[in-house]
Structures are given as structure tokens and as C-alpha cells.
Amino acid sequence: MNASQSWVLVADDTVAAGLVEVARTLTTEVVAVVAGRLAVAEAVAHVVDRVVWLGEPADAPVEAFAPAVADLIAQAAPLAVIGATTPGGRALLGAVAARLQAPVLSGLGSVELADGHVVVTRSMLSGVSEHRTGVEGGTAVLAVDPRADVDTAGSPVPVEEVVAPPLRTARILDVKVKEHAGVNLDAAKVVVSVGRGLKAQADVALLESLAEAFGGELACSRPLAEGVDWIAKERYIGISGQHIAPDLYVAVGISGQLQHMVGVRDAKVIVAVNSDKDALIFAQCDYGIIGDLYQVVPALTAALRGTA
Amino acid sequence: MKIVVAYKWAPNPQDAEVRPDGTVDLSRAKSAVSEYDPVAFELARRLADATGAEVIGLTVGAAAIDTPLARKAALSRGLDRLVLVADDALAGADGTRLAAVLAAAVTAIGEVDVVLAGDSSIDVAEGQVPLTVAGQLGWLGLSRVSSVVADGEGLTVERDLPGGVTVLAVQTPVVLAATADAVVPKVAGMKDILAAAMKPVEVLALADLAVPGAQVSLTTLATARPAGGERQAVLFDAADPATAASQLVGALRQAGAL
Amino acid sequence: MDFGLTDEQELLLGSLDELLERECPESYIADLDLTHQPPTSFRKALNEAGFGSLGFPEEFGGTPCDAVTMVLLAERVCRQGLNNGFGLELLQAMDILEFGSDEQKKEILGLLAAGDVPFALGFTEPGAGSDNSAMSTTAVHYDGMVTFNGTKTLITNALQSKYLLLMAKNPEVGDKRKAISMYLVPMHAQGVTTNRLDKIMWNISDACEIFLDDVTIPESCLVGVKGNGFKQVMRNLDLERLVIAATCLGLAQCAFDDAATYAAQRVQFGQPIGNFQLIQLKLTDMAIKLENIRNFVYKTAWMLDNDVPLKSQGALCKRYSAMAAFEVADEAMQIFGGVGVTVGTRVSRLWRDLRGHRFGGGTDEIMVHIAGRQIVKDHS
Numbered sequence: 001m002n003a004s005q006s007w008v009l010v011a012d013d014t015v016a017a018g019l020v021e022v023a024r025t026l027t028t029e030v031v032a033v034v035a036g037r038l039a040v041a042e043a044v045a046h047v048v049d050r051v052v053w054l055g056e057p058a059d060a061p062v063e064a065f066a067p068a069v070a071d072l073i074a075q076a077a078p079l080a081v082i083g084a085t086t087p088g089g090r091a092l093l094g095a096v097a098a099r100l101q102a103p104v105l106s107g108l109g110s111v112e113l114a115d116g117h118v119v120v121t122r123s124m125l126s127g128v129s130e131h132r133t134g135v136e137g138g139t140a141v142l143a144v145d146p147r148a149d150v151d152t153a154g155s156p157v158p159v160e161e162v163v164a165p166p167l168r169t170a171r172i173l174d175v176k177v178k179e180h181a182g183v184n185l186d187a188a189k190v191v192v193s194v195g196r197g198l199k200a201q202a203d204v205a206l207l208e209s210l211a212e213a214f215g216g217e218l219a220c221s222r223p224l225a226e227g228v229d230w231i232a233k234e235r236y237i238g239i240s241g242q243h244i245a246p247d248l249y250v251a252v253g254i255s256g257q258l259q260h261m262v263g264v265r266d267a268k269v270i271v272a273v274n275s276d277k278d279a280l281i282f283a284q285c286d287y288g289i290i291g292d293l294y295q296v297v298p299a300l301t302a303a304l305r306g307t308a
Numbered sequence: 309m310k311i312v313v314a315y316k317w318a319p320n321p322q323d324a325e326v327r328p329d330g331t332v333d334l335s336r337a338k339s340a341v342s343e344y345d346p347v348a349f350e351l352a353r354r355l356a357d358a359t360g361a362e363v364i365g366l367t368v369g370a371a372a373i374d375t376p377l378a379r380k381a382a383l384s385r386g387l388d389r390l391v392l393v394a395d396d397a398l399a400g401a402d403g404t405r406l407a408a409v410l411a412a413a414v415t416a417i418g419e420v421d422v423v424l425a426g427d428s429s430i431d432v433a434e435g436q437v438p439l440t441v442a443g444q445l446g447w448l449g450l451s452r453v454s455s456v457v458a459d460g461e462g463l464t465v466e467r468d469l470p471g472g473v474t475v476l477a478v479q480t481p482v483v484l485a486a487t488a489d490a491v492v493p494k495v496a497g498m499k500d501i502l503a504a505a506m507k508p509v510e511v512l513a514l515a516d517l518a519v520p521g522a523q524v525s526l527t528t529l530a531t532a533r534p535a536g537g538e539r540q541a542v543l544f545d546a547a548d549p550a551t552a553a554s555q556l557v558g559a560l561r562q563a564g565a566l
Numbered sequence: 567m568d569f570g571l572t573d574e575q576e577l578l579l580g581s582l583d584e585l586l587e588r589e590c591p592e593s594y595i596a597d598l599d600l601t602h603q604p605p606t607s608f609r610k611a612l613n614e615a616g617f618g619s620l621g622f623p624e625e626f627g628g629t630p631c632d633a634v635t636m637v638l639l640a641e642r643v644c645r646q647g648l649n650n651g652f653g654l655e656l657l658q659a660m661d662i663l664e665f666g667s668d669e670q671k672k673e674i675l676g677l678l679a680a681g682d683v684p685f686a687l688g689f690t691e692p693g694a695g696s697d698n699s700a701m702s703t704t705a706v707h708y709d710g711m712v713t714f715n716g717t718k719t720l721i722t723n724a725l726q727s728k729y730l731l732l733m734a735k736n737p738e739v740g741d742k743r744k745a746i747s748m749y750l751v752p753m754h755a756q757g758v759t760t761n762r763l764d765k766i767m768w769n770i771s772d773a774c775e776i777f778l779d780d781v782t783i784p785e786s787c788l789v790g791v792k793g794n795g796f797k798q799v800m801r802n803l804d805l806e807r808l809v810i811a812a813t814c815l816g817l818a819q820c821a822f823d824d825a826a827t828y829a830a831q832r833v834q835f836g837q838p839i840g841n842f843q844l845i846q847l848k849l850t851d852m853a854i855k856l857e858n859i860r861n862f863v864y865k866t867a868w869m870l871d872n873d874v875p876l877k878s879q880g881a882l883c884k885r886y887s888a889m890a891a892f893e894v895a896d897e898a899m900q901i902f903g904g905v906g907v908t909v910g911t912r913v914s915r916l917w918r919d920l921r922g923h924r925f926g927g928g929t930d931e932i933m934v935h936i937a938g939r940q941i942v943k944d945h946s
Contacts, residue, residue, distance in 0.1 A: 061448075061450065061474075061476060063439075063442075063448055063449060063450055064448055066439075066442070066443060066448075066449070067443070067446060070443060086470075087450075087451045087452045087467075087469060090434075090435060090436055090439050090451065091439045091442070091449050091450070091451065093436065093439070093440075094407075094436060094438075094439030094440035094441075094442055094443040094449060095439075095440075095442070095443035096443070097403075097404045097407075097436075097440050097443060098404065098407065098408070098411075098440050098441075098443030098444040099443065100523055100524060101404060101408070101520055101521065101522050101523040101524065102404060102522075102523060102524035103402035103403060103404045103405070103524065103526055104403060104404065104434075104436050104440065105526075106434045106436065107434075119529065123534065124332070125321040125324065125332060125431050125432065126321045126322075126430075126431065126432070126433045127321075127534055128321040128324050128326055128332055128534070129326050129330040129331070129332050129531055129532065129533060129534060130330060130531070130532045130533070130534050130535075131330075131528055131529075131530070131531050131532075132528070132529040132530040132531075132532075133526050133527065133528055133529065134526070134527040134529050135524060135525075135526060136524070136525050136526070136527060137523060137524045137525050138523045138524035139524060140524070141524075143434070143436065167447075167448045169447075169448050169478060169479040169480075169481075169482060170448055170450070170465075170476050170477065170478040170479070170482070171476060171477045172474060172475070172476050173464075173475045173476060173477055174474070174475040175471065175472050175473070175474045175475075176472050176473045176474075176475075177471065177472040178470075178471070178472040178473070199593070214566075222488075226487075226488050226489040227488075227489045227492070229489075239433045240427070240428055240433060240435065247565060248560070248565050248566070257322055258321055258322045259322070259433065262534075265534060265535070268565070269560070269563065269565040270539060271556065271560070272541070277830075277831055280322075282541050282543065283539075283541070284539055285539055285541050286539045286540070286541065286542065286563075287541065287542050287543075287544075287556055287559055287560065288541045288542070288543045288544070289543070289544045289545075289546050289549075289552045289553070289556060290543060290544075290545055290546060290831075291545070291546020291547075291549055291552060292546065292549075295546065295549040296546050296549045296552065296553060298549075299546075299549040299550045299552070299553035300553040300556065300557070302550070302553070303550070303553040303554045303556075303557045304557055376573050377573040377576065377577070380573050380574065380577055381577060384577055384581075494614075494615070495581045495584045495585045495588070495615045496577060496580075496581040496584075496615075497581070497614075497615045497616035498578065498581075498615060498616030498617050498619075498620060498629050499616045499629055500616070501574055501577045501578050501581060502574055502629055504574075504577070505573075505574070545833070
């Protein structure tokens with residue numbers, strides 16, 4: 001095993017700063033294998049020591065390059081492989097994990113080197129407990145939030161193109177580009193969030209007013225972003241959505257299930273509004289109002305505006 | 309055409325008891341078909357009904373996943389038959405190991421065209437295993453699938469990706485993982501529930517499957533309860549919402565949270 | 567004695583719970599009760615999931631089902647707060663399945679499959695309620711046709727049904743018990759008019775007067791054997807009483823759970839009222855009644871499934887269940903106090919609907935008549 005080297009798996013996305021950060025914690029040499037467009041490879045070339053590029057994908061999805069990525073990793077046998085917790089990232093990680101017969105570690109808190117071994121802290125079973133885990137016997141395969149675009153200041157290394165034919169079983173026919181909600185929940189100091197207690201889509205306006213009165217952003221639990229689709233998916237807080245740590249998190253009509261609360265565990269102050277006095281959230285908040293949100297939310301909005 | 313639906317029989321960690329030292333006791337949590345897997349069952353059934361394909365359920369895990377109730381719960385969701393690997397050697401197995409066993413079972417079933425899976429499991433919630441299965445089989449694996457229809461020689465697949473809805477022409481064999489809201493799954497119907505006990509079930513022995521040995525191992529060095537869960541709630545009764553609201557705002561201002 | 571559920575029953579109830587959550591939330595029921603509308607969309611959903619063909623023979627596209635499972639499902643639907651939520655239409659359709667012609671069977675099953683109420687039961691008249699052999703609606707047969715004249719009243723679901731299962735008598739036959747026959751009469755037949763009656767309960771089911779004015783239709787509308795009307799109706803009475811009892815159980819459980827939750831939350835004199843002994847006394851006795859109703863209902867269902875002759879059991883079960891269930895709802899109302907009679911609290915609807923089951927499907931007093939007579943007979 002090449003203990004001084006980590007590889008990052010880039011799946012056609014310049015948002016990869018988080019991957020490189022973790023790699024740099026572990027090893028002096030960081031190699032990026034890039035499946036995707038040349039422009040992505042060129043951007044990543046600014047932050048790593050070597051870039052291996054698998055060629056223009058044309059109409060192949062990035063997932064088609066997964067076996068080729070696995071081949072390269074198997075040959076290189078690095079200390080660690082770091083991929084993104086995105087659809088493309090997980091596909092590349094899956095092929096690598098299968099090739100190396102290595103578990104993929106996710107939900108990572110800290111990543112460090114201890115006695116030449118990769119040691120991580122990670123959240124287990126949707127956040128119900130935390131483990132400190134050491135990796136032995138081979139490459140550590142890590143799934144990490146890629147976080148932000150790589151910084152393209154500074155001089156890039158050359159991009160090495162490698163001929164590595166992708167799987168030829170799929171072609172992209174069309175992409176219907178979505179209007180981006182343009183939300184940055186990470187930056188918001190106050191987040192007002194709503195869950196299944198809300199009865200109708202029209203009522204989202206009530207929560208929008210409350211969020212505005214707080215000077216904060218609107219978010220939601222999973223059921224409102226999926227299925228009913230009342231609120232943009234980018235605003236969904238939970239185990240497979242956003243993880244945020246605002247100064248104030250106001251949860252309205254949210255029961256407080258583990259899978260949601262794990263996304264806001266690090267909030268400074270949590271306020272809950274729920275009509276069910278037995279709701280789980282009342283054991284996980286700093287302040288709470290037991291009542292009907294349809295009465296409490298307008299009252300709260302008025303109190304904040306000083307118009308009560 | 310053969311469609312395998314890979315699903316999980318697992319408890320919701322919400323029902324777990326977490327000891328002060330961070331170890332988890334799931335003994336009193338009831339297992340069920342993992343929350344988002346019914347979407348995959350529904351997609352499989354629709355695809356099969358359109359193409360005359362066979363839908364085969366597949367799940368692997370510890371011995372306890374094989375009970376009459378567990379079998380019927382799966383078979384009542386539009387499956388033609390069920391394949392299981394239930395062996396305590398898989399208790400506490402990590403995702404790569406489970407993926408290796410799933411892949412070996414898919415190979416044992418033979419001539420499988422599509423493996424369909426759900427968004428993520430109710431307990432581990434990572435959405436990794438189906439893609440590791442794809443890696444193990446050497447097949448293409450695509451997640452975030454919101455639609456799959458048969459189209460001439462292959463499939464037309466739609467994916468709900470951050471950049472937009474992507475439409476692909478896909479040839480089999482392939483692994484597809486569905487989004488949690490790709491379809492609203494039908495409720496398990498009466499006839500299906502009552503007929504479930506009659507449908508064929510095959511239990512594959514782990515020892516008979518060609519599963520590669522694990523190479524990389526994990527050591528648990530420490531366990532702990534997650535931080536940030538202990539909060540002392542100050543509660544206000546909304547018998548008079550206006551009063552409760554102003555009390556809350558007052559308390560938040562005093563605490564410097566506003 | 568195994569009081570557990572089978573795997574199938576667990577899965578069925580799980581499926582039903584999902585369906586109830588999606589298709590029959592309290593807001594839906596409350597709205598229907600307010601606007602006096604039937605639960606059509608929920609019925610259709612139940613039907614699509616296969617629950618609508620429960621208990622029918624397979625040859626009619628049904629799924630055979632035991633009585634215990636049937637009452638489990640009826641209880642669960644009614645526990646959601648929906649009166650007569652499950653089972654009654656199915657039961658009534660059994661009359662056609664057992665005695666009807668092939669054409670009639672096909673027609674009724676088709677309606678059930680579409681999620682519709684196949685027919686309304688046309689028995690009660692202004693002068694014939696508990697004393698139904700006092701009915702005076704006539705059916706005169708001649709030349710392959712039959713003419714009906716008379717008035718029915720308090721007929722449930724007439725406005726939602728395509729047919730009326732009419733009981734009418736041959737005016738030339740003296741013996742009341744041999745005079746009455748059963749007919750499947752289309753509601754839109756010439757001469758049939760309805761007058762909706764306003765009432766304060768069972769709002770999701772309409773109640774009507776039905777006027778039959780020289781209604782003349784082909785004789786093929788006869789169901790079963792002429793003169794056997796009563797005999798035919800008797801066949802499924804025990805199952806009907808059982809389903810009514812299960813309905814009462816579900817509604818009462820709903821009222822109880824609401825009241826107990828309220829008692830745990832409502833603070834007066836500085837503590838939840840559930841801390842006070844008088845409230846605890848009510849809740850305890852309510853719980854005992856519910857347990858009694860439950861045991862009665864399931865034991866009766868078990869007897870049906872195991873071909874143990876019911877004798878007075880059906881009547882005893884219906885009488886106790888309806889009366890005790892109403893008592894539970896009444897105490898629930900008391901626990902709620904003023905809040906209980908406001909719109910937005912469902913306990914008053916449960917109370918109203920439960921009150922009706924003490925006379926619907928056979929009054930408390932007629933149950934005494936039936937059971938009492940049987941008890942004495944058994945002991946002589």
C-alpha cells in the first residue's frame with residue numbers, strides 16, 4: 001500500500017474542496033482521478049499534486065467510468081480514497097469499494113492518521129450514536145461532503161489523460177435544467193422549518209412570514225420536500241438533506257424524528273412548536289410552545305414585529 | 309426479462325435504545341420493509357406488467373430476517389417470488405459485505421436484467437449499497453431514478469439530479485436506485501397479502517455463494533452518545549397563543565438568541 | 567387461547583392503516599359530516615386495495631375472509647372516527663349473492679367493485695320499524711310484471727344507491743310471515759320518488775322517505791323465492807349485528823383515546839385533570855367497557871368462524887356493544903366539557919353516531935326480545 005498517497009474521486013463536478021481537505025489531512029501526496037469534462041480536471045489541477053483524467057465523457061454518464069476508476073485505484077493502492085456523497089460520487093465509491101472489498105465510511109466527523117492508520121469518528125445508524133473507527137488491512141474508503149468549488153488561484157499541475165473506456169450501456173439524451181432555488185441555509189443565522197403539521201401548500205406562506213419576521217431562511221422536513229413537493233428540495237433538513245448549525249432553529253409542526261433532528265443537532269438554540277405534547281421534539285429543544293401552529297405562528301410573527 | 313428488487317428488512321433506529329456508553333440496543337425495535345423500498349417494488353411491478361417480466365425480491369442479512377411475517381410482508385408487494393440469504397455471519401456486516409452477498413445472489417439467480425433498489429435504508433440511510441452492488445457486478449449503477457420505462461431494446465430512465473432532470477437511454481443489465489418520491493407506492497392489497505403465503509421462496513445458503521472475502525477491516529475504538537441531544541426545554545402552553553408567543557420572544561431576547 | 571394476530575391480519579391492518587392515513591384523515595371525515603356527503607373517495611381507495619371484495623366467494627371475484635378478520639378491519643376503520651366505515655354494504659350484498667339470479671349477482675358485484683353502495687335496504691315503514699311484519703307496501707304480480715305501492719322511511723343511503731332491496735307483501739296472502747318477498751328495484755324506476763330527511767347523526771349516510779306509486783317493473787326483479795323474504799333476511803342478520811358491534815367498538819375506542827389524551831393534557835387547578843380521581847374513575851370504567859365489548863365481538867366472530875351455533879349470542883353482543891359504546895362516548899363528552907361540543911373536536915360526532923346504533927340494526931329492546939326468548943327456550 002502506498003501510505004503517502006490519497007486519491008480523490010471527482011465525478012464531473014468542481015465542487016470538490018471538501019474531498020481535498022480530507023485528503024490533505026491524511027497524506028502529503030494527493031492524486032485526483034477525474035471522470036467528466038476537461039474543464040473540471042483543469043480546475044481540480046489547482047489543488048492536488050497529480051490529476052488523472054479519463055477523457056471527455058461525451059454523452060456517457062459519469063457513473064459509466066466507475067469500473068475504470070476502480071482499476072486505477074486498485075493499481076495505486078493508496079492509503080485512502082475520498083469520494084463525494086453525491087449520486088456520481090457514490091457510484092465511483094461503490095466500484096472502488098467492491099474492487100478493494102473495503103467498507104465505505106460515511107457520516108464522518110473527524111478524519112485523522114493515528115499510527116499510520118486512518119481513524120475516523122462517524123455517526124452511526126442515522127445519528128443514533130457515534131463511533132470512533134480505525135481502518136486496517138488496506139485502503140480507507142471515505143464518503144465526504146464535497147462542500148465547495150475548488151480554489152483555482154495558484155498554479156495547476158498538468159492534466160494527464162488516460163485512455164479508459166467507460167461502460168457503453170447508457171447515453172444521456174437530454175437534461176431539463178432546473179431553476180436553482182439559490183438557497184444558502186449554511187449561511188443563515190436563523191432557520192424556520194416546517195413539517196407535516198402543515199395542512200396545505202397555501203399555508204407555507206404563514207411560515208414564510210414567520211421566517212421573514214425572524215430575519216431567517218425557510219426550511220422543512222423531508223415529507224414537505226418530497227412527495228407533496230411544497231418546498232424546494234434544497235431546503236430539506238435531515239439525514240439525506242441539509243445539515244446545518246444555525247444560531248436559532250425554529251421547528252414548526254415537526255415531530256422530532258431522529259432522521260430529521262440529526263440535521264440540526266449542532267444548532268445553538270432550538271425552538272419547537274407542536275400541538276402534540278408527547279412529540280419527540282420537546283425532549284430535544286431549548287424552548288417550546290405546545291399549541292396549534294395555525295394560532296401560534298401568526299401570534300409569533302406579530303410578537304416579533306412588535307404588532308402583537 | 310428478470311427484475312430483481314433488492315430491499316432491506318430492518319428496524320428504525322428511532323426505536324433503538326441508546327445506552328449511555330453509546331452502544332445501541334435494537335432488540336425491542338420491530339423490523340419492517342425499509343421505508344423507501346416500496347417505491348422500488350412499485351416501479352418493478354409496473355415495469356414487469358408492461359413487459360411481461362418476472363419480479364424477484366431479494367434481501368440478505370442475519371438469520372432473524374427470515375420469518376414468515378417478513379417473507380409475506382415482501383411477497384405482498386407485487387413480487388412473483390422471493391430469494392433470501394439469512395445467515396448470522398452477516399449480523400452487523402458493513403455495506404460492502406452486504407453488497408457482495410447481494411451481487412452473488414443476483415448472479416446465482418442468473419440472467420437478471422435490472423436490479424431495482426430504494427433511495428436509502430431506514431437504518432443506515434446512506435444510499436451506497438446499490439451502487440456497490442453495481443460495482444461488484446461490473447454493471448452500470450444509476451441512483452436518483454425517478455422514472456423507468458421499457459423502450460424498444462432497452463430502458464428510458466429519468467433521474468432527478470441537482471442539475472436537473474436527466475433522461476438516459478439505458479441498456480440492461482443495470483442497477484437502478486429510485487428516489488423516495490419516484491412514485492407513490494400502492495398500499496399492499498388484500499388479495500396480495502392473502503396470496504403471499506403461497507408464493508415461492510428460495511433460501512440461498514451463504515456458504516454456497518461465491519462471495520469474495522473482505523480485505524479491509526474496521527475496528528471500533530470507542531462509542532458515544534451523540535453530543536447536542538441534551539436540551540432542557542422551557543415550555544409555554546398556548547392556551548393563549550399571543551401570551552405564549554410574547555413570552556417566547558422575551559425568553560429568546562434575554563438569552564441573546566435574537 | 568391465542569389472542570394474537572396472524573401474520574396476514576397484521577399485514578392487512580398495516581395496509582389499512584396506510585390507506586386510512588392517506589385517504590381518510592380526520593379533516594376528511596369532519597368535512598363529510600359537516601356537508602352530509604358520503605365517503606366516496608375513501609370507499610374507492612378501499613376497493614382498489616381489494617378490501618371491497620372481502621368475504622365474497624372467489625367465484626364472484628371476492629376474497630374469502632373469516633369473521634374475525636372482518637371485524638378487525640371494521641374496528642380499525644371505525645377507530646379512525648368514520649361511522650359505518652367498513653363492512654355493512656358487503657354484508658347486505660350477501661343477500662343477493664345467496665339468493666339472487668345470475669344477472670342480479672353480476673350487477674351488484676359490479677357496483678361494489680366500482681366502490682359504489684349497491685343498494686339501500688328498503689324494510690322500514692312509517693308503521694313498521696321494530697315490528698317489520700306490519701309493513702303494508704304491496705307487490706302485485708301479473709303477466710310477468712310486478713307493481714309496488716307503498717311508503718318506506720328512514721332508508722339509509724337511498725340517494726347513493728342504484729337499487730333498493732325492497733321488502734313488500736303479497737296482499738292476497740294472509741300469513742304475514744309467508745307474504746313478504748324480496749325485490750331488487752331500480753331507484754330510477756318510474757313511480758319511485760324520494761324525500762330526504764334531515765337528521766343529526768350518521769351524516770355521511772343519507773336517510774329518505776321512499777314513495778312507491780304504481781311502480782311497475784318485470785318480475786325478474788324478485789330476489790330468491792317468492793314468500794321467503796323474511797327467511798332470506800334472517801340468514802345474514804347475525805353477521806350484520808356483529809359488524810355493527812365492531813363499528814361501535816371502533817368508534818368508542820376513538821372517543822376513549824381522545825378523552826384520555828385530553829385528560830392527560832388539560833390543566834385545571836394546577837394539574838392535568840387526569841390526576842383527579844373522578845376522571846380516573848371514568849377512564850377506568852370506560853376501559854373496562856371497551857375490553858368487554860372487544861372480547862364480546864371477537865368471541866362472537868370466533869363462534870361464527872367455528873360453526874358454533876350462535877343462538878342468542880348475536881343479539882346479546884349487539885345489545886351490549888351498542889349500549890356500552892354509547893356510555894363510553896357519553897363519558898368522553900363529559901371529560902371534554904365545553905370543548906367537546908365545539909366544531910374541531912370530534913367527540914360529539916362520535917357521540918351522535920354511536921347513539922344511532924342503539925336503534926339501528928335492531929333496537930336495544932328488540933335484542934332483549936330476541937335473546938330473552940332464546941334463553942328461556944334453551945332452559946326449558
